[in-house]
Every structure is written in C-alpha cells, then in structure tokens.
Amino acid sequence: MKTQHQDIHSKLSLGGLLLTLGIIYGDIGTSPLYVMKAIIGENTINQELILGGLSCILWTLTLQTTLKYVIIVLNADNHGEGGIFSLYSLVKRTKIQWLIVPAIIGGSLLLAEGIITPPISVSSAVEGLLIFKPDIPTIPIVIAILFVLFSIQQFGAKIVGKFFAPTMLVWFSMLGILGILQITKNFEVLKAINPYYAYKLLTSDVSGHGFLILGAVFLCTTGAEALYSDMGHCGRKNIRVSWIFVKTTLILNYFGQGAFLLLHNGKSLAQLNEHNPNPFYLIMADWFQPIGIVVATLAAIIASQALISGSFTLINEAMRLNFWPKVRINYPTDVKGQLYIPSINWLLFLGCVGIILYFKESKEMEHAYGLSIILGMMMTTTLLNFYLVMKRVKWYFIAPLITLYVTIEFSFLAANITKFYDGGYVTMFIAFMLIGVMSTWFLAKKISKSYTKMVKINDYKKVLAELSVDLSIPKYATHLVYMTNSTRSDEIEEKVMYSILQKRPKRADLYWFIHVNILSEPYKKEYKVNEIIKDDIYRIDFYLGFREATKINLMFKEVIKDMVKNGEVDITSRYESLSKNHIIGDFKFVLSEKFLSNDSDLTFFEKIVMNTYFTMKKFSLSEEKGFGLDSSSVKIEKFPMVLHAPEKISLTRIH
Structure with a gap:
C-alpha cells in the first residue's frame, strides 16, 4: 500500500x-x-x-x-x-x-x-x-x-x-x-x-x-x-x-x-x-x-x-x-x-x-x-x-x-x-x-569517533551474567538500558562497560543495548533484536528514516510489547513481592555525556575545534530529549574525553 x-x-x-x-x-x-x-x-x-x-x-x-x-x-x-x-x-x-x-x-x-x-x-x-x-x-x-x-x-x-x-x-x-x-x-x-x-x-x-x-x-x-x-x-x-x-x-x-x-x-x-x-x-x-x-x-x-x-x-x-x-x-x-x-x-x-x-x-x-x-x-x-x-x-x-x-x-x-x-x-x-x-560540528564528531574505544561484548558476557545474580551488590534497576553508537552488534563502547562494572557496579536483571541507525531514505521504521544472553543481555537496532521522529521511549515500549507477546522475554519484576503480583519491572536509561579531559594533549587546530564544539553543545538539544526519553527514568553520566593521552610520567620513589 x-x-x-x-x-x-x-x-x-x-x-x-x-x-x-x-x-x-x-x-x-x-x-x-x-x-x-x-x-x-x-x-x-x-x-x-x-x-x-x-x-x-x-x-x-x-x-x-x-x-x-x-x-x-x-x-x-x-x-x-x-x-x-x-x-x-x-x-x-x-x-x-x-x-x-x-x-x-x-x-x-x-x-x-x-x-x-x-x-x-x-x-x-x-x-x-x-x-x-x-x-x-x-x-x-x-x-x-x-x-x-x-x-x-x-x-x-x-x-x-x-x-x-x-x-x-x-x-x-x-x-x-x-x-x-x-x-x-x-x-x-x-x-x-x-x-x-x-x-x-x-x-x-x-x-x-x-x-x-x-x-x-x-x-x-x-x-x-x-x-x-x-x-x-x-x-x-x-x-x-x-x-x-x-x-x-x-x-x-x-x-x-x-x-x-x-x-x-x-x-x-x-x-x-x-x-x-x-x-x-x-x-x-x-x-x-x-x-x-x-x-x-x-x-x-x-x-x-x-x-x-x-x-x-x-x-x-x-x-x-x-x-x-x-x-x-x-x-x-x-x-x-x-x-x-x-x-x-x-x-x-x-x-x-x-x-x-x-x-x-x-x-x-x-x-x-x-x-x-x-x-x-x-x-x-x-x-x-x-x-x-x-x-x-x-x-x-x-x-x-x-x-x-x-x-x-x-x-x-x-x-x-x-x-x-x-x-x-x-x-x-x-x-x-x-x-x-x-x-566544526562535523570535524568534532569525526575526532570524537576516532577516539571512542570499542570492546567485544563476548569478552564481558560471563561477568555480566554473574553480576546479574550477585546479591552482594544492590540492584540498580530491573532493566538497565544503554544507548550505543556502535554499528556492530558484537561491539560496545568501553565506557559502557566501565559504567556497568566500575563507575558504580550496576546490577540489573536484564541489560539492553540500543542503537539507532538513521537511514539515507526519509521514511522507514524497522528494528532488529539480537539476543546475546537469553533473559540477560539484548541488543536492539532501530532503522529509522531521516524524516522520522526519534521517539525511542515509545518505540522501545512497542518492541518490548512485541517480544513479550512472542514469549521472547519476561519483563515482570524480579522482586518476589512484585513478581507474585505480576508487576512489570522498572526501566532505567543511562546516557553518557562527554567532556574534554584536561589530560588531552591537543594540537592547536583540535583545541579550537573541540572547544568550539563543546560550547555549541551547551546550546543544542540534550541526548535525552534528542532520543525522546522520559527524563524521570534517565541517568546522565559524565565521561572524560581524552584525546592524545600524554605519555606516562616517570616518577622516582624516595625513601
């Protein structure tokens, strides 16, 4: 039609x-x-x-x-x-x-x-x-x-x-x-x-x-x-x-x-x-x-x-x-x-x-x-x-x-x-x-992308699966959702893993990684689900036309609804009292906000581009609004962006 x-x-x-x-x-x-x-x-x-x-x-x-x-x-x-x-x-x-x-x-x-x-x-x-x-x-x-x-x-x-x-x-x-x-x-x-x-x-x-x-x-x-x-x-x-x-x-x-x-x-x-x-x-x-x-x-x-x-x-x-x-x-x-x-x-x-x-x-x-x-x-x-x-x-x-x-x-x-x-x-x-x-915006995005380190998800599957059931760590959310820029389904930004495992260990029953592909055609709304670990880690790729509104909050809900209907995932809360009464678990989105690290060793040109970029970014739409997310369920984490990390400093210990 x-x-x-x-x-x-x-x-x-x-x-x-x-x-x-x-x-x-x-x-x-x-x-x-x-x-x-x-x-x-x-x-x-x-x-x-x-x-x-x-x-x-x-x-x-x-x-x-x-x-x-x-x-x-x-x-x-x-x-x-x-x-x-x-x-x-x-x-x-x-x-x-x-x-x-x-x-x-x-x-x-x-x-x-x-x-x-x-x-x-x-x-x-x-x-x-x-x-x-x-x-x-x-x-x-x-x-x-x-x-x-x-x-x-x-x-x-x-x-x-x-x-x-x-x-x-x-x-x-x-x-x-x-x-x-x-x-x-x-x-x-x-x-x-x-x-x-x-x-x-x-x-x-x-x-x-x-x-x-x-x-x-x-x-x-x-x-x-x-x-x-x-x-x-x-x-x-x-x-x-x-x-x-x-x-x-x-x-x-x-x-x-x-x-x-x-x-x-x-x-x-x-x-x-x-x-x-x-x-x-x-x-x-x-x-x-x-x-x-x-x-x-x-x-x-x-x-x-x-x-x-x-x-x-x-x-x-x-x-x-x-x-x-x-x-x-x-x-x-x-x-x-x-x-x-x-x-x-x-x-x-x-x-x-x-x-x-x-x-x-x-x-x-x-x-x-x-x-x-x-x-x-x-x-x-x-x-x-x-x-x-x-x-x-x-x-x-x-x-x-x-x-x-x-x-x-x-x-x-x-x-x-x-x-x-x-x-x-x-x-x-x-x-x-x-x-x-x-x-400036184009060059800054290009520089930023070139210094974004990716890691293989497979290397972290075991620790994530163990983290999900580690009762010694307070539960952060039933469903923990990260937006990722990685175009490959087997990779994720290193900072995402740092956020989950080190910044503050975040135990969740299910981890979701979401990537948005903006297509060169104007009107399309498609998605693909990749099951990494059954009932533990999932990745969703959205394929959206460049004229489509990026309402990830609503789209994600539709995907979850479809997956539940097909019996692919159980989103009922894992808390015993809530699970008994069939209460749906909570969803928490974690977004990262970069800032230029003082440890960056920039060339004169890169310094102008990146400082101008971060100044303009203050006046642009925030990531949560850009993705159409509900601010009540979003956590913003700041990450330093290190460009040209300086050489190791040689120190001598004295007694």
Whole structure:
C-alpha cells in the first residue's frame, strides 16, 4: 500500500499543483518586482538595453531554471527528497571524501539566502505604497509582516499552503494579464526572444556595465534552488507541470514591462515616477495600482515561504549528516515531509530584521542579493556532475552539459562578484559563519569517533551474567538500558562497560543495548533484536528514516510489547513481592555525556575545534530529549574525553 508521501511523488493532482504554487514559487515568482528595475538602474531607457535585458531573462529562465533544475536536477531525488544535502547523500556513495566541501558550502549559502529573500521581496512590494504616500515609513510595516509570517510557520506548510495557494494563483494570473495588456500595445518587444539581443547587450557598454549587467539579470532565477530543496513537500510531477504555468506568466510580465518601457525611450525611470520608479507598478492602470500593491505584498510574503520551508528541510538533513547540532523538530501536520524547527525559524527572523535595519530599502538589498545564491548553484552543479557519473550517464552527454553550466555560472559569478563591496559581504559573512558551524560540528564528531574505544561484548558476557545474580551488590534497576553508537552488534563502547562494572557496579536483571541507525531514505521504521544472553543481555537496532521522529521511549515500549507477546522475554519484576503480583519491572536509561579531559594533549587546530564544539553543545538539544526519553527514568553520566593521552610520567620513589 502506498503512503501519502509516495502518492505525492507518483500522482499529479489539482490539490498538489495548488499546494506547489503556494509553497515553492514565492521567491522566483516575485522577481518581476525588482529585476527590470535593477537592470535599468540609473540608465536612460533604450531599445538595446530593454530587448537585451529581456532576452537575457528569457534564456536564463530557460537554461538555468527550466533545463538545469526542473528537468535535470529534480531527477536527483533521495527517495523523493530534494536539496543539496539529499544530493550529497546520493553522491557520497562514490566514497570521494572532498565532496563534503561543496555540500557544506552549498547548504550554508542556501541558508544565507533564506535571510535575504524575505526582506527584499516584502520591501519591494510594500514600497509600492510610496506612490500614494511618499513619506510612509516602510521599515516597521515590513518587519511586522515578516513577524506574522514567521509566527504562522508553527502550524505547518499544509495549513500555510491552503491559505497561500489561492493567493499565488491570483498573483501569477495577474502577472500574465498585466503582461499581455502591455505586449498588445507594442509587439516589437517579442524580438527579445532572439538570443542575439542578449549577446549584443553583454558585449556592448550601452548599460554602462556591459557583461556585468548579468548581476541584475541573475535576480530572475534566484528561487531555482528552492524548487529542488522543497521537492519533498510537493513532488516532482507537480513541480514540473506547475512550472509551465509559472514560467509563462513570468515571461509575459517581463515582456509586458519591456513593451511599456520601449514606449518611453530616452527617459529614465525616475522621470516616469520619482517616488517609486518601478516598472512593475508603472504598467498598472492608476485605478488598479492599490489592488496590485495588496496582491504583490501578499505574494512577497509568500515568497519567503519557499526559503523558510527549505531551511527546515536543510537543517533536518544537516543534523542527520552530523553537520549541525541537534535541535528540536516539530511535526505540525500529519503530512509527511512537513516539519517546523522553532530555533531556526526565529534565527531566520532575527537575521531578516537585521538585514532590513541595515539596508533599509530594497534597491540597497539588491546589491547583497545574488552572490551567495550563484555560489550555491555552483556547488549543486559540482555534486550533479558526480551524480551523473555515478548514474553511468554517457560522457558525451555529461561533458557538454557541465561545460554549459560551468560557463553560465562562472559568468554570473563574475558579474555578481562586483557586488561584494556594495553589500554582498553581508550574506557572505552570514554564509561563512554557517560554514564554520557545520565544519566544526562535523570535524568534532569525526575526532570524537576516532577516539571512542570499542570492546567485544563476548569478552564481558560471563561477568555480566554473574553480576546479574550477585546479591552482594544492590540492584540498580530491573532493566538497565544503554544507548550505543556502535554499528556492530558484537561491539560496545568501553565506557559502557566501565559504567556497568566500575563507575558504580550496576546490577540489573536484564541489560539492553540500543542503537539507532538513521537511514539515507526519509521514511522507514524497522528494528532488529539480537539476543546475546537469553533473559540477560539484548541488543536492539532501530532503522529509522531521516524524516522520522526519534521517539525511542515509545518505540522501545512497542518492541518490548512485541517480544513479550512472542514469549521472547519476561519483563515482570524480579522482586518476589512484585513478581507474585505480576508487576512489570522498572526501566532505567543511562546516557553518557562527554567532556574534554584536561589530560588531552591537543594540537592547536583540535583545541579550537573541540572547544568550539563543546560550547555549541551547551546550546543544542540534550541526548535525552534528542532520543525522546522520559527524563524521570534517565541517568546522565559524565565521561572524560581524552584525546592524545600524554605519555606516562616517570616518577622516582624516595625513601
């Protein structure tokens, strides 16, 4: 029987198409608010600039968004999930170690994009009010709108999508109709379909920027990465079919703005309207402008949704890959693939407020926008190349394809790099901070794992069996449960045995070792029981999809219930009075918490990594909450983590 999650990927439906419109197209769908304005800038309107700019937009949307993302990249799904970390999960099977670098950089850049997209989209829309009231303070309005948007995330993308979908349908329909009305007044604009005009603009200096005009053109494809990241929410088929409608309305609107501008040859945007020189609003009839501003503002609010949803997905996968500290995840709806991470939600909001207060106007934000996004797209292209090789795609297909995108994306990078000092440094600074967090967490986990000593359980079977019946030691619990990181069923951490036998001898009737395997696929809940000593030592391995909630407390109870039903284990209390009355025995979980030992002899690099790691760990989710354990039955034991134990100290005894 198919799950709801599988259905969304295999089935095309009207509901799925509407949900897709509501969730993932906000960013790329609101680009008409600022792209043509950015291309023209302070220049005088002329035919070469308008037709060349439109031609660049059309072919960017065709080659970069449609061909690369909608047709090719959406095929690289990890059991229906998309995004750069899903792509990394697929290509890491090639065992090429350095591929982790583009994965971490790309993920960090996408998160940085999530901080700049909401401010620029909402500010561009709200600034439409300046047409009617030039002195209106837009900053408080923008912040208030974003606060409402981030507040409703806790109700889930399904609820949000139901509200957003009709609005986005109206928005895209409005884009198309406004564009058609202007195109019918000036069919000359259709010449821009010819890529020659794009070439002519890029090789001339008519814009005052020449080739660098691509920095403004690139803004038309900024939401493409979000299409891939949010594939798990909507499904590949729904994205591909709805994109036909979305792309058509976007092109119509861009060409409509171009048709209007061609009728005002020789003028500047400021001469057309000094208060809000935005061609998007100028193509509207005066009576329609208030309606257009309201719809544009609603669409701009929704523009943020794709990046917010994508950020939640990204962090969830980053935790699975040991790139990010454990944080609390909520599942607000019963729809698989939809989650809410409170800490990330409010960090994004604070970042957005910081951007708004720093740049103040959308035209200033345009300078910060684009550099981080194109670098992120280049990281996806790098991983895509290895994915195609892994899939045994013929070299004569891969070579021209990757060459095409290396050329396109390096061209966009060269144009966007000039924005660094104008504001691009802000998003790059945010991205570098995120890269630092991900790299530190990953390296610290790797260092920690390399210094975790494993021992064979067989070597301790005899002593554990004897400990269980040693009445000279007070009973610690009927059932004693340890979480283990050991992937091998015949091994256990040395510290676990130290805890049971030496830290304080812990007599129990039954010992349980539990290991959680997080799989590379999103939805699976399986377990395996390994009986080490009958009625004495058991190991349970859980195999969970990376989108499944890790509720070990509840899952363990289900396993015990199943084992009792099958007659595999007796969990009745071993205390005589309780056993007589069939009372179930108590369960005690023991978790270990590491701290860096003063005896560690660290290199300078290891010292920085590990000290930063333990600082971040203080703010992350505790192990007991991460595993969904009941704190009343959990004992936390602290263990020193000794890295590079110093040599033995030579001492001389004197008499």
